[in-house]
Amino acid sequence: MSETFLVVGGDAAGMSAASKAKREAPDRDVVVLERSEWVSYGACGLPYYVKGEIDSLEDLVAIPADRFREERDIDLRTGHEATAIDREDSAVTVGTDDGEEYTIDYDELLIATGAGALEPPIDGLDATDVFTLQEMDAGRQLKEAVETGEYDRIGIIGGGYIGIEMAEAFRGRDIDVTLFEMRQHVLPPFGTSSAETVEDELEDNGVDVRTGTRVEAIDGDGSVEAVRTDSGDVPVDAVLVAAGVDPNVELAEEAGIDLGPTGAIATDEYGRTNEEAIYAAGDCAEMTHAVTGEPAHVPLALTANRAGRAVGATVGGDPTPVGDIAGTAVLKAFxxxxxxxxxxxxxxxxxxxxxxxxxxxxxxxxxxxxxxxxxxxxxxxxxxxxxxxxxxxxxxxxxxxxxxxxxxxxxxxxxxxxxxxxxxxxxxxxxxxxxxxxxxxxxxxxxxx
Amino acid sequence: MSETFLVVGGDAAGMSAASKAKREAPDRDVVVLERSEWVSYGACGLPYYVKGEIDSLEDLVAIPADRFREERDIDLRTGHEATAIDREDSAVTVGTDDGEEYTIDYDELLIATGAGALEPPIDGLDATDVFTLQEMDAGRQLKEAVETGEYDRIGIIGGGYIGIEMAEAFRGRDIDVTLFEMRQHVLPPFGTSSAETVEDELEDNGVDVRTGTRVEAIDGDGSVEAVRTDSGDVPVDAVLVAAGVDPNVELAEEAGIDLGPTGAIATDEYGRTNEEAIYAAGDCAEMTHAVTGEPAHVPLALTANRAGRAVGATVGGDPTPVGDIAGTAVLKAFxxxxxxxxxxxxxxxxxxxxxxxxxxxxxxxxxxxxxxxxxxxxxxxxxxxxxxxxxxxxxxxxxxxxxxxxxxxxxxxxxxxxxxxxxxxxxxxxxxxxxxxxxxxxxxxxxxx
Incomplete structure (x- = not known):
């Protein structure tokens, strides 16, 4: 019987690993569990999709699920969610969209569960018209909502990449935008000079930028009426929460996999966790920073693709370090x-x-x-x-x-x-x-x- | 009496060296001899000047001569040409535009004489309506000539940077262009794939590209009538010779300064020639190639600026290697x-x-x-x-x-x-x-x- 490489999560890291392992070791069974219907998608494209520059969510998909199955011979199971890892028995419990449950044995396991939208500790997040943009279906909901034309004013909580790209997207639809950032400047990892120029650019394009402003709650009665901050209320019709991301580590943590100092899954230079047969890669995992030599959590698309590919090579018999990161990033702001x-x-x-x-x-x-x-x-x-x-x-x-x-x-x-x-x-x-x-x-x- | 740093040539390498030396060692006398009236000019901008995108030759000058004299306290002598170096006496003979001659002593000397347009071994180069584009005044002559509107068809000899940029410039004035390159492809240092794409781009923009075609002569009776090649005559009204450049090494060679294997002036890691007190930098000098570790002659603007600046620092008391080169280059072709x-x-x-x-x-x-x-x-x-x-x-x-x-x-x-x-x-x-x-x-x- 051939060995099984089991991958949890079918986005950048997971599908890169699955593809590379299968190419390196065609005899191996490669199984991918993906809880949504989407694989290999470019979540980075969602702002442009909501803006209307990209017609269809399907356009964002690099490689459709069927091609992984048919051309690459990967056992890709969408709508299947890994719910528990049994390290003793080297098995994963899986729940399906149809309500079924089963277990699957693995010889090597990759945790590529990604990251989710970070929820700021404020009231009102469960109101209608409060959105995040971490997943494909969330992007669809947001686009459908803005296309109704019912939003004249949107508040964005968070002045990071997504907040700024979405400010451009909403302004492109002539929606008034107020952007709230609790720190003194947007884009903190970019330093003050660049951030100030971006703030000017946002203002020049009609975005009301409120830096140094802490959001305390989203007010409203079921639907959104205002963003309440430490310097007053701002009336809005909807809110996009873009306050950062949290690595999805529950599955790993419950199985006793070590997290690192950043809160993401700790890995060695090959992407291995503290369990020899279990790897982690992508937005859920740490990488080594080239400047400090220390673990860092900088969840970005290239890092996920690259680490996934390296793990796939290692599992496929060609031990390949995941490399270090420099935290390089770019964005377009108007x-x-x-x-x-x-x-x-x-x-x-x-x-x-x-x-x-x-x-x-x-x-x-x-x-x-x-x-x-x-x-x-x-x-x-x-x-x-x-x-x-x-x-x-x-x-x-x-x-x-x-x-x-x-x-x-x-x-x-x-x-x-x-x-x-x-x-x-x-x-x-x-x-x-x-x-x-x-x-x-x-x-x-x-x-x- | 303060020591004299004498610089021969007032373009990129020479003026960078003069400026840096004066900044590092303000007490030193820094004298620059420049045979033309132009200093610190961007010859790289000449194609865009001829095209008409830049109005005035003066616009190409990075820093005007007076600023070097007044703000930087450099003894800049335009219209003064160094005609001989006497190594024994550490003196240079100078001829002026007014027909005068004098000698000047140096403690350290930089030869930054640049490069001239390479003359291919063909007849007819002395005809009216034959141009080169290595110097500022040549650029002015060419622009004035094309602006008369008398040229319907121009032949360009050479498919390097200047030939291609000038093809774009002439097409921008609706002049028919035939470009002759004796090798199989334009831009030989770029490799075949890139060259073929550029050739397609040239053709798509109405340039008649004749690769693998050797020009044998420029025919005409005083003025230009045709370019004669090994595969037939092409009627033209004017010719631009852009067949490459030759380092200007006569002054150095006659003084017994060693040339390197490329034919340019040999230098060590500080830009020194075989004579301790004499440096060479810019288009007339060799640099070490990062790939081979061997001397190379790749005359480009950044190399000249950088090597000149390093020599200036060394002369000013801060020994600074000129660094190596990778031969990096870029051009716009339509x-x-x-x-x-x-x-x-x-x-x-x-x-x-x-x-x-x-x-x-x-x-x-x-x-x-x-x-x-x-x-x-x-x-x-x-x-x-x-x-x-x-x-x-x-x-x-x-x-x-x-x-x-x-x-x-x-x-x-x-x-x-x-x-x-x-x-x-x-x-x-x-x-x-x-x-x-x-x-x-x-x-x-x-x-x-």
Whole structure:
């Protein structure tokens, strides 16, 4: 009898692992349990779907379920939810949408249960017209609701990626938007300079940005009437809760799988948990951060895909580390691109033993004489002791999304700021000044180290 | 008496060196000899000037001559040409536009004489209506000539950067263009795949591309009538010679300064020549290539700026290596961006001791569901022995210019293809698929190594 690789969760990490394991070891039984009807979906596309730029939820799916079953020979079971792991017997209990229950034995198990929308500790979350956007069906509900035209004013709780992308989506439908962020700035991991530019961009596009504002409750009588905050009530017709995500760790925790310091599932360099035969990958699991060498929980799509694929290779017989992360991210906020990598927060860096020094410079997206250019603002952080690059953030109207990548590469290669100053980056007048903004930032920072 | 740092040549390398040396050592006399009236100009902008997108030649100047003199206290002498170096006496002979001659003593000397347009061995180059585009005044002459409206058909000799950018410039003025390239493809350092896409783009925009065609002469009676080739005559009204550049090494050579294997001036890691007190930087000098560790001559703007700045720092008392180069370059060819880094040529790589393996993949500039995306084609080359990344080329309609930079960074960091596969590059639906095209190329190549 062939061995069984059982995967719990059929999104990025789970399907990447299943596909890779089957390709590496075609004789192995690969079974995937997915509680919804959706697999391999791009939840990152939901804001654009709600905005109306993408017609159908199906468009977001990278590979349809049938192709996994037919072309890749994966036993993919949608509508099947893993409810318990029995480590002693190497078996998982499964409940189906039809109310049935069964157990399935595994030789190796991957927990890829993802993350759910974090629920802030406020009253009124169960009202009609309160939405989250972590899952596909939630996206459909929200789109259907906004398409009725009944919402004139929406409140967004949370100034992270989803909150900002959804502000753009709602404004695209001419809905008034108030965005509440309890911290002093939106996008905290991007640093203050980039965040302020994004806040200006949001305001310029008609979003009422309320930073430093704590939401206390969603008021209303069954349906939503207002967002109550520590600085007054704001009348709205609906609320999107985008306050962050929580790793889905209940299944693992109940089975005695160790969680790490971040609250996500602890893993080793191969994505293994404290149980030899059980792996975890994706939004439910920790990864090692390239800057600190410590566990971090940065749930992003590429990390999930990559860790899942590595686990699939390992299970398939080719031991493959999941690699480290730099926390690289980019988003579009109306007409701005804003990107980040590494760690910018001085307190966090000092706690990790660094002596961070930061500069913020303004450069240009094209040669000074080439028409149509615009400003790019870069914050670059380095370590005064070692000279290492620790983090960066940038914002601009063009040429930002991929300009963060050489800095991410530098961080994962442990380059110094001086090394970055000497990178041979591309130049032509339509695409930047001779000294790329990244190089200019490194030059200025190096002068301060 | 304070020491004199003498700089020959007032463009990128020369003015960077002069500025940096003066900043590091304000007491030092810094003298720059520039034979033309132009300093610190962006010759890279000339195609856009001729096209008409930039009104004035002065717009191309990064910093005007007076600012160097007044704000930076540099003794900048335009219209002064260095005609001989006397190493014995540490003195340079100078001829001025007014016909005067004098000598000037130096303590340290930088040769930053740049490169000139390479003259192909053909008859007819001295005819009226034959142009080059290496210098500012040549740009002005060409623009004035095309603005007369007398040219209906122009022939371009050479399918490198300038040839292709000028094809776009002439087409923008509705002039018929025939581009002659003696090799099998345009842009040889970019590899065949990218070159073919660029050739298609040129043809789609009305450029008659004649690859594998050797120009034998420019025919005419004083003015230009036709380009004579090994496959027939092509009638034209004017010719742009863009057959590459030659380092300006006469001054150095006559003073007994060593040239390297490329024919440019040989330098050590600080940009020093075989004479302790004499440096060379910019388009006239060699640099060390990050892939081979050997001298290379890749005359580009950033290299010149950077090497000049490093020499200025060294002369100013802060010994600073000029760094290595990856040969990174990008250009815009009508609606395509095409970029490269490292070395792609298999023969060249084998000669340097590598065992190159190459893949070409096609990916996308945006998530598959996000509107407006287009194809990005990437060729990635790695070494079968060490796994190292050796070179890359890519072409697409958007998102290419800066996507080459993480690969350039990887090459200068000696990363392997597997390292690149695990880079944490940025992702959001408007800017690429979850697996960035660079990562996909690395995945596919790694599978073949």
């Amino acid at each position: 007409d701005r691109e804003v990107a980040r990598t590494g760690i910018l927060d001085a307190e966090e860096l000092r706690a990790a033993g660094f002596d961070p020094v930061s500069v913020t410079i303004t450069s240009a997206s094209r040669a000074h004489y080439y028409p149509g250019g615009s400003e790019i603002e870069i914050t670059l952080v380095g370590d005064a002791d070692s000279g290492r690059v620790l983090g960066a953030s940038m914002v601009g109207r063009e040429g930002v999304a991929k300009r963060i990548d050489p800095i991410a590469t530098a961080i994962q290669s442990a380059l110094t700021v001086e090394d970055v100053e000497y990178l041979d980056l591309s130049y032509a007048p339509p695409f930047g000044p001779t000294w790329d903004p990244v190089l200019t930032a490194a030059k200025v920072l190096n002068g301060k180290l | 609606d395509r961006e095409v970029a490269r880094t490292g070395i792609l040529d298999a023969e060249e790589l084998r000669a340097a001791g590598f065992d190159p393996v190459s893949v070409t993949i096609t990916s996308a500039s945006r998530a598959h569901y996000y509107p407006g995306g287009s194809e990005i084609e990437i060729t990635l080359v790695g070494d079968a022995d060490s796994g190292r990344v050796l070179g890359a080329s890519m072409v697409g309609r958007e998102g290419v210019a800066k996507r080459i930079d993480p690969i350039a960074t990887a090459i200068q960091s000696a990363l392997t293809v597997e390292d690149v596969e695990y880079l944490d590059l940025s992702y959001a639906p408007p800017f690429g698929p979850t697996w960035d095209p660079v990562l996909t190329a690395a995945k596919v190549l790694n599978g073949k190594l």
